[in-house]
Amino acid sequence: MKIFALTGNEFTKIFSKKSTYVIIIIALASCFLLPFMNYKSANISHDSYYTQNLNSEIEWTQNTLNVYSDINTRLDNIMDYCYQTASLQILNLKLNAGITSYDDWRETESYNLINKYIESYYISYIINDNKEYIEALEKSGSLSEYVNQEALSEYLSDGSLTKLRQRYDALQSEITAISNAILNNDPAYFNQYYLTQMNNDIAQINNSIAETNKLMAQTSNEEEKQIYSENITELNSQLQLLNELLVWKQYRADNNISRDAYDWRNICVNSIESAINFQYQLPYTKEQFDEYSQYDYALKDMTYEDYLIYFDNQKAEQRDIITLYTYHLDNNIPPAQYASSTRMQLQSIYYVITLTALVGIIIAAPIVSSEYNKGTIRLLLIRPVKRYKILLSKILAVLILLIILFALFTVIYILSNIALFGYEDYSYPMLSISEGNIVSKSILETILPVLLKSAISVFFIASMVIMFSTVTKSTVLAVAMPFMFLAFSGLMGSILIYLQYYTIAEYTIFAYMNLYDIINQTGTIGNMILNNPSLNLNVNIGFALHLGYGLLMLILSFIVFSKRDIKN
């Protein structure tokens, strides 16, 4: 009973200070404002940077081309001359198309034009019979690198220009069409373009198969037959891959999927395509593995058998992605992490944990030390109350306050998000794959357990604050040490992992500071987990460490507080 009265006393003390209100109000305001700031920063335009860069690139390219106005210099550097000329075309295209961000899909597509330009220049020299240029190109040896093989070999064998001319015209019209599509911001053109290309590739492989079959039928040499047969198997596998990809190229064209980097449909299709590609990859052979594992950080500590298992797991993960994203597309449910607002919301909600810890540091730091420093301890400890009860009441007050604040911060953060983006994003279910089946949960069902589990770090930090406050009697240390821990433990964790002290990383608190990063595989530590199969950071161990170290620090505080003589 007495402990309730004592805890009430501590609350009275905490809430008699103006600073407490200031801190809580600032924290509440930041919870409310954070979604707005996220929204603002996500939509902030980098126009000025991009346009500045573009203009200076144009200037630089023009300067380079000025150097090449001397014919001899130009011929000596014929490759670079062509490259810079093509660059200038493309830079001007970007400028005219009004591209203002590196995220713009047309940025990449513009750049893909460069080889077409260079090829067209090379061919034009040949067609126009510019002897000096042709000679220079031959000397540089880059003709065969850029110019269409078939057309070039025809020209080289009998000097015929027919195919080169055809190729040139085709290039010209392609460049014009692509440029127009970029100028008009027309993704449909590219959807169609890549679909056609895929169809062409498939036709080519079919041709190759037919030819190889023919050759196989003609030969009677068993060894050759064997080789042809292997070739055909290889080609068939490629054909199968391309046919699978063709389905998605077709899907893009049929559904007019944009190429916007932030459009969830585009992201889904992209992810599915790369997952399909992965399904056709073969694991390294033993020899390859031995070679690559020397350089590849991720493979370093693995045996070949481990690697095969790892590879299979990755393959299975990618297969799940295909299943999952196909479901998303079919049912028109954006994956939460790619939906425009929930994406930001998911990445930032864990901010309330750090915020609670920070508020905890500031409120809890003086809770014992100031009693010593101000001398009030001499009126506090002459009461008929055992000392452990006094410290316990202080700890309880801090923890209860932090639990209330944590709940308040979370609710306000979520409400602020809803106010900003509407409820729609929250109504989408979260899909995941468990044992091959698609599991659907509401967004809160998905976030809250992770959030609550990760909040154990607040307990750890609060215990550290109370320990420093009690043992050192210094409010400054009680603020500084936990604050530094909060700020740098992630870095410490990644350094430990980077130096491959995996066991230390797995059993100290540093890498576990943000448990949500481990659960969601986000952030620096999350990436390290993804890339280090031999690193085994277990969320439950992390939770236990937070709890265990926290309790140890509290026990130390109790011992010191109960035994210490009040000398001054």
Added chain:
Amino acid sequence: MTPVLELKNVSKTFGKKTVVDNVSFSVNSGEIFGFLGPNGAGKTTTIKMIVGLLSIDKGEIIIDGTSLKKDFEKALRNVGGIIENPELYSYMTGRQNLKIFGRMHGSIPKERYDEIIQKVKLSNRIDEKVKKYSLGMRQRLGVAQALLHNPKLLVLDEPTNGLDPAGIRDLRNTLKEYAEKDGLAVLVSSHLLSEMELMCDRFGIIDKGALTDVKTLKDIRLGKENEIRNYEFDVDQLEKAFGVFEKYLTPGNPKIVDGRLSARLSKEAAAKLNAKLVKTDIKVYSINQASHTLEDEYIAATKSEQIH
């Protein structure tokens, strides 16, 4: 009379230094006990052990029949105290401060708060923040928190620090009143001897951690009947009076100090000499007997201090 506070062979060491060495004394109900000693003698250390701020290395402290070591909470239930300056929570009001401490003693009725606030004359300022209080007001609030729960033992460490003369008088009267009316036992430590003399019934003098003497005020005030004392005569004709004294006393005894005639005499001798002076037409304005003071006792008990 049963003692409210009893120290039995209490010792305390800090590191290798023995700060309190085998101290025993007791304070009875209704008694104001002065605890005297130079700085660093062990006064505050002893007091801090009594109120539970320091652990007791050896010996036993019994408060109202309960050993502090055995049942901390029960023993301290009957203790109120101010140790050094009463450092209160300056960011809270006086009333909030009292409530905080009151709650630590269990439930105290609301009337009791008003009563004690009135007693220490803080009624009109009690709802102001303590940081706006003068030192004297803080002392009074300190007294209020110490008496709030009606303790049987009040422990005050240097309570007159920072109080103005009126405040000191108020404190003295309050303590005397509680001691007489409610049988409150008070333990006061101080180095202000004059104050102690006015306030206390009994004194313990501590030096270098050891209790050297315990005396009552009576013991000190009244010497023995025929004790030879120093008498000072204020007269109109100093030379003539000196001649009279020389006639009856051994040479060297009578002296002229600061325009007064001074001699070491018994009670009877002083009266006879006075008669002689009057007979020889010398006007005697006053005769002062230099009484044996607490200061003398204090100096005598703490001889080490005389060297300085």
